[in-house]
Amino acid sequence: MNGYSESLNKYRSFVQERLSKMFYEGSLFLLGFILLVLIVLVKSKTATEFFTDPLLFFYTIFVTTFQLSRVVAAIFYKSSLAGVDAGSTEINYEPYVTFVIPCKNEEAAIEKTVRKSFEADYPKEKIEVIVINDGSTDNTLKVLRSLKSEFENLIIVNWRKNRGKRHAMAHGFVLSKGEIIVQLDSDSYIDPKTFRNLISPFSNPEIGAVCAHADPENADKNWLTKMQAAYYFMSFRILKAAESTFLSVFCCSGCSSAYRKSVVMPTLKEWLKEKFLGLPVTWGDDRSLTNRVLRANYKTIYTDKVQAYTICPEGIKIFLKQQTRWKKGWFVNSFFASKFILKKDPFVALTYFFPLIFVTLATPFMATRALIYNPIVNKVSPFYYIFGVLLVAGIMTIYYRYLDRENKYWVYVFAWSAINMVILSFILFYAIFTIQNRKWATR
């Protein structure tokens, strides 16, 4: 009798859970559809000017479709990832792994990064950690030395003078014994329990690089970090996932990614000496390295099964500097990738790569037109433009909520969209104008 009522209760709570999930997902779907209808209503405003201004109509449809296509592509991400696993050629794949961690003045954070690396759920004898102390002036070296006594496989490379992140990475790559190199930022670490998932995709011989899912550890600091937390989730779990669906992630982010050493080594020298307009390129090292993996005809993917944590800027000034650096990296590498991507993967090139370049370059102009020029010159309210932008952000947010109901930063997607509309898209031009300034400028 007791067992019967217990199982009945279990069954009841199971049904309740299922019903609640169905209701939740059903509501999201309905809301998404409503937003889509609202998008149609907004677009119809432009359609009325179709005969006088057909280009504007095509543009707005193109941009909206492009943005929505990211969500559509992300929907297929899971099955694509399963495909990668299915392409595995080795069972019990456990190659030797080297962590490469360049650092400078990280006395506070470096211990955790190193410790978490050694704690990885992986055979200890197959892990080595190389830390390149790139001219630190604080106690970083002292911290490292004390760790050395604890971890035999910790290799410390100490440079008195700062030589730059790229050099440090390259040096680590050269010293590494591992078949797979995990590149970590000095303030980032990978959740040890999930580490194995970063390595397992390499059992598929086509995979050249794997990018982990990263979230800011300091997300709750202030509104800026919360906004970045929302952006990180969206840009990894939706945008990178969308790239990963077609096995071409263009940037395995520097904070936590893994590379197949045999793919990276042949291109290392050229990568180290990368120049743009005659000057060495000091930013976008991660994007640049990923692009070289792609060029070598390997696949690059993102995995949501590895959880990494990093630190995001807490002040606006540093945040904007970081954004500028990323935009510069994107700009320079877009040139680089445009030379081979069409040949390598025409589908990705035509459905994603070139449209992205077009949209990114056009957005600041269209934003200026809609937010400044039209209201002043033609007395046209920017309401529909802003509403349209927020609607697309709304669709992103709905998918975001679907992917992770617990993630509490989703509201900030709208803040991100708004800031992107008025500031960040314009930073691209600032970045292009100052492209000859090669200073790193966040540390």
Place this chain on the structure above:
Amino acid sequence: MYKSKIFFSLILLVLVSFIVGGSFFVKDNSYLTEKYIVKNLNYYKYNFLFDVSEKGFAGAFSLMNENTEAKMEDTQTDSIPVLVYHGVLENADEENISITDFKNQMFALKKAGWQTVTMRDFNAFIQGNATLPDKSFVLTFDDGRKDSYYPVDPILKTLDYNAVIFVITKYITEENPGNYYLSLEELKQMQKSGRWEIQPHTYDGHTFYAIDGNGGAGHFYSNRLWLFEENRLETNEEFLARISLDFAMAKNAIEEKLHEPAVGFAFPFGDFGENSKNIEDAETQVLQIARNFFPISFYQTWPGKGFPTNYPEDEFLLKRIDVEADWDSMKLLSVLESGQDKELPYNSSVYRQDDWLFTWGDGIIENDTLTLQSHAQTTGSSGFLNGSYLWDNYTFLADIDWISGLSVSLLARYKDEINHVSCVFTETGVRIEERIQNQIRVIEKRDIDLATIGHNRKRGVRVSDSMVQCLVNEKVVAVAYTVSDVLSHGGIGFKIWDSVEGSSNIQITNVSVLPL
């Protein structure tokens, strides 16, 4: 991979089709618009406001539906005024009224018992085929603008009114109506509501056109236009062909696109050839052509054109009262009420604003005096009594304080400035004049020594069938016959004159008109 690519592409295709198809569907759908929704929400607002204004705040919420069936006027009207508006805006400008004023005007008219009639009923009335109740009027809007429809329609719905909109038909046949003019879809929507009739304003004659090679411009329907390619003015035949074509296209657009008979044509700018700059008898020619296409036509009237309402005898060209942007509801009501046909006997010692319309010089209405005076640019002044048009046989007496001027005339059988009879009193005598189509004929002249009769201020004129008598102090001082059939009826008026500008002035304290 391939599967994902195919599904991805397919979904994207569906998405694009949905957005593009949807936006075109929405674009052409006149119901799925913000304006339509706002319009319908406004209906509830106005409905409530009207209830409050009628029954008070508590009454508006009362569930008891009092029997407020419109009190049907038993009497039939003899004449119908037609009002013309353009757009209705948030804030009034020179041409367009504010929404608040418009709402107040319509509410006031409704409460005073005025009811709109359709263009078809109005036409039947004019043709003598139908009778309509007292206090009927026609509400019209010119140009076919969006801001004539969206702000107005909820008010019409609240009051159970209907309206006529005169549209520039090129915007429903070929040119993009943009955000200013109503699209064909919207006009169909209006038609479907049963509150709107769509009538022609012009096909493409609503702007100024070159009428010479030197930048001179004029109206489309009343001028021969300048042909730049040939460096000449069009011939009269070309002019007639051009306006015929425009009339025909306007008519066809209404009849073919909206399946509504084109009953009335509203002349753009109210110009039916009167303002022609380069054709002598433009008016006759234009009206003659227009008659071939439409049963009736409209222009915006002014006091010089006589009584502002329309009678069944006016056949083709009908009058509209241009509601000015600064009129409030009291003013409009006063204008309409003044135009209602007045009963005989008529006696007035207190003058209402708008009862007298002034066609020349200055007219000032104060409580108990009606003053006519010439101003610096006129040698005289004149005015007539609104609503007196149908009077036929009567004695018209007035107490006049003749302050200055060489002559004072009492007008009778007054139709307009160019059709009436008059007794012209001077210092030395009196003469009877008949004025038909501006041709003045003196039919009697008498010298009178005013001193022998007594210097009383009371003067008068009596008209009975074909007889005209002039009276001083209620005594007949002159008699004449042979009043033309044209002037078988008509109202009363005054006119003063002096040879010098700004030097005539009379004050009238009492006016009485007795039937014979």
